Amino acid sequence: MSSLLLMQAVASGIVTGCVYALVALSLVIIYKSTDVVNFAGGELVMLGAYVGLLALTFFTLPYVTMIGLSVVIVFAVGALFERVALNTITGRRYAAHADLVPLVVATVGLGYLLKGIVRVVPYTEEVRRLPPLIAGPPLFFGDVILQRQDLAIVAVTIVVMLALTLFFTFTRAGKALRATSQNPRAAALIGIPVRRMRMAAWGLSSAIAALAGILLAPKLLMTPDMGTVVMLAFAAAIIGGFTSLPGCVIGGIVLGVVQNLVGVLLSPQAIAVTPFFVIMVVLLLRPQGLLGEALAPKKV
Amino acid sequence: MYGPLARRSLILVAAILAAGFVLPLCVPVYFLYLANVLMMYAVLAIGLDLLLGWSGQFAFAHIAFFGIGIYGTALFDLRLGLPFVIGMPLAAALAGLIGWIIAIPSTRLRTVYLALATYAFAECAQWAFRTFDRITGGPDGLRIRPANVLGYATGTDPAALPVVAAILCLMLLATLYLMRSRLGRHFAAIRDSEHVAAACGIAVKRTKIAGFVLSAIYAGVAGGMYTLYESFVNPDVLGVAQLVLVLTMVVVGGPGSILGVLLGVVLIGLLPEVLRAAPRGLLVWQEFFYGAILVLAVMFMPRGLWGVIEERLRARPTASRRAPSSTSSASLRSEATQP
Numbered sequence: 001m002s003s004l005l006l007m008q009a010v011a012s013g014i015v016t017g018c019v020y021a022l023v024a025l026s027l028v029i030i031y032k033s034t035d036v037v038n039f040a041g042g043e044l045v046m047l048g049a050y051v052g053l054l055a056l057t058f059f060t061l062p063y064v065t066m067i068g069l070s071v072v073i074v075f076a077v078g079a080l081f082e083r084v085a086l087n088t089i090t091g092r093r094y095a096a097h098a099d100l101v102p103l104v105v106a107t108v109g110l111g112y113l114l115k116g117i118v119r120v121v122p123y124t125e126e127v128r129r130l131p132p133l134i135a136g137p138p139l140f141f142g143d144v145i146l147q148r149q150d151l152a153i154v155a156v157t158i159v160v161m162l163a164l165t166l167f168f169t170f171t172r173a174g175k176a177l178r179a180t181s182q183n184p185r186a187a188a189l190i191g192i193p194v195r196r197m198r199m200a201a202w203g204l205s206s207a208i209a210a211l212a213g214i215l216l217a218p219k220l221l222m223t224p225d226m227g228t229v230v231m232l233a234f235a236a237a238i239i240g241g242f243t244s245l246p247g248c249v250i251g252g253i254v255l256g257v258v259q260n261l262v263g264v265l266l267s268p269q270a271i272a273v274t275p276f277f278v279i280m281v282v283l284l285l286r287p288q289g290l291l292g293e294a295l296a297p298k299k300v
Numbered sequence: 301m302y303g304p305l306a307r308r309s310l311i312l313v314a315a316i317l318a319a320g321f322v323l324p325l326c327v328p329v330y331f332l333y334l335a336n337v338l339m340m341y342a343v344l345a346i347g348l349d350l351l352l353g354w355s356g357q358f359a360f361a362h363i364a365f366f367g368i369g370i371y372g373t374a375l376f377d378l379r380l381g382l383p384f385v386i387g388m389p390l391a392a393a394l395a396g397l398i399g400w401i402i403a404i405p406s407t408r409l410r411t412v413y414l415a416l417a418t419y420a421f422a423e424c425a426q427w428a429f430r431t432f433d434r435i436t437g438g439p440d441g442l443r444i445r446p447a448n449v450l451g452y453a454t455g456t457d458p459a460a461l462p463v464v465a466a467i468l469c470l471m472l473l474a475t476l477y478l479m480r481s482r483l484g485r486h487f488a489a490i491r492d493s494e495h496v497a498a499a500c501g502i503a504v505k506r507t508k509i510a511g512f513v514l515s516a517i518y519a520g521v522a523g524g525m526y527t528l529y530e531s532f533v534n535p536d537v538l539g540v541a542q543l544v545l546v547l548t549m550v551v552v553g554g555p556g557s558i559l560g561v562l563l564g565v566v567l568i569g570l571l572p573e574v575l576r577a578a579p580r581g582l583l584v585w586q587e588f589f590y591g592a593i594l595v596l597a598v599m600f601m602p603r604g605l606w607g608v609i610e611e612r613l614r615a616r617p618t619a620s621r622r623a624p625s626s627t628s629s630a631s632l633r634s635e636a637t638q639p
Binding site for chain 1: 585
């Protein structure tokens with residue numbers, strides 16, 4: 001009995017871990033290509049889910065069209081934010097500390113802005129639930145029960161992770177994005193359109209966030225505050241090393257499983273604090289995470 | 301110490317102190333409550349600015365130290381019967397001590413990692429306040445007894461204001477002196493360039509830790525001030541929203557400038573009141589406004605409102621005597637950052 005409980009906890013931990021991983025992938029893309037940590041990542045997830053909900057229930061679009069619409073809209077929001085706000089900040093050479101702080105503060109602002117807008121839309125007052133991508137009776141694997149939606153989540157996460165890894169390793173655009181992050185000046189010198197690259201990275205990341213939102217929303221109650229999932233994604237990314245895409249997925253799964261095991265073995269109260277505890281322990285003991293590159297001192 | 305304090309800073313401090321004693325005589329209670337809140341936020345924001353604007357560290361743990369200040373002061377009074385004048389400094393010292401423990405490992409981390417580690421600490425602290433309910437009262441909150449400051453009972457807004465104002469003035473004076481001290485200069489040097497500071501013989505790590513600890517103490521003191529005019533605290537007060545509010549105050553007002561931060565505290569602190577007074581329930585847009593203001597401020601006012609005001613003042617012909625030196629330093633600065 002107890003072992004069954006543990007197996008179920010591990011299995012559903014892997015599923016929730018994949019959701020964290022998907023959000024973490026969207027954070028890592030931005031970090032890899034612009035060095036910015038996106039504190040609005042959770043709100044982009046939330047926006048994706050709400051655009052989807054609006055498309056499904058208000059405009060009664062089919063599910064596939066809804067996914068496309070949500071991804072495109074959130075892509076545009078992310079890219080626009082980079083172009084309008086972040087580009088203004090990086091483009092300006094003020095004072096000596098032209099560092100990341102203003103950029104990160106701007107993403108905090110974006111998060112509040114999006115949350116504020118969604119909260120004011122009259123549609124969001126009552127708590128709703130997005131229908132799942134794949135409905136149907138749950139599946140049994142031995143004694144472990146999983147929803148069909150869970151399998152879809154795992155599949156999408158793995159596909160997205162593989163596609164991104166291939167993209168960053170083998171395509172010209174992916175290599176250009178990495179070059180942009182490593183040394184923007186040198187990248188610009190060899191003809192990489194740095195500004196466009198940054199915008200593309202934000203758009204790509206936002207699109208993945210929207211996808212994560214649509215997959216996640218059926219499992220959660222939708223509120224404008226569902227962006228707090230971003231902290232779990234941060235934890236997943238930090239476990240993985242913040243620069244590694246496979247690391248993200250491993251980190252997400254580790255976190256999901258650890259959270260469930262803590263809930264089963266220790267106390268359900270401790271679930272909420274697990275990700276933060278994990279962040280602190282990993283950052284203090286092994287800041288480069290499991291698969292990340294060693295932290296290099298910042299170039300002058 | 302590098303020279304005496306400017307007269308205008310002393311006038312500002314004296315004006316705040318006077319306001320603390322005069323306002324309770326002639327202003328409705330609701331405004332006194334606002335004044336208390338703003339003065340408390342002023343200490344909180346100046347403490348955050350010590351880290352963010354002066355020593356250039358991007359840390360989010362501030363709100364946790366604020367919580368330690370509140371719960372520390374309240375519990376020292378409730379459980380140990382320590383009076384405010386002993387309990388509050390003890391709580392602030394406790395915040396500083398915990399800040400020191402956190403600072404030692406986390407000052408190794410780079411900007412963003414530091415932000416995440418300290419943010420995680422803040423969340424852990426909020427969780428602790430919520431979970432250890434036998435000590436803190438848990439999610440139901442904790443009732444705060446009216447403090448007894450050397451025989452003077454606070455607890456209502458009019459009674460608390462003079463004490464709150466006096467504490468703010470003490471903290472302001474301390475900050476003004478700190479900015480002029482060796483340590484203050486070291487903070488600024490590290491903010492501008494860690495490498496150059498280290499090359500000049502400044503102990504970078506130790507100075508960063510000092511900044512962290514001082515900032516935690518400020519937050520602890522702000523927590524003590526909170527217990528003077530509030531009668532109740534629960535862990536929800538110590539969430540991210542509060543932190544973002546203080547961050548907005550610093551960023552909008554002017555990081556690295558005391559007057560700027562005070563300006564930010566007043567403007568952002570009064571925003572909900574303005575929205576409440578405005579027609580058609582603009583209050584629901586509050587979150588949106590905070591977000592928009594934050595984004596616009598970092599976009600167009602890198603040195604906050606105070607930076608804009610300073611530039612305007614400098615551009616006036618009366619300041620022509622100082623103009624050449626300032627423009628030359630500005631051009632030097634822009635050359636230094638250009639490739």
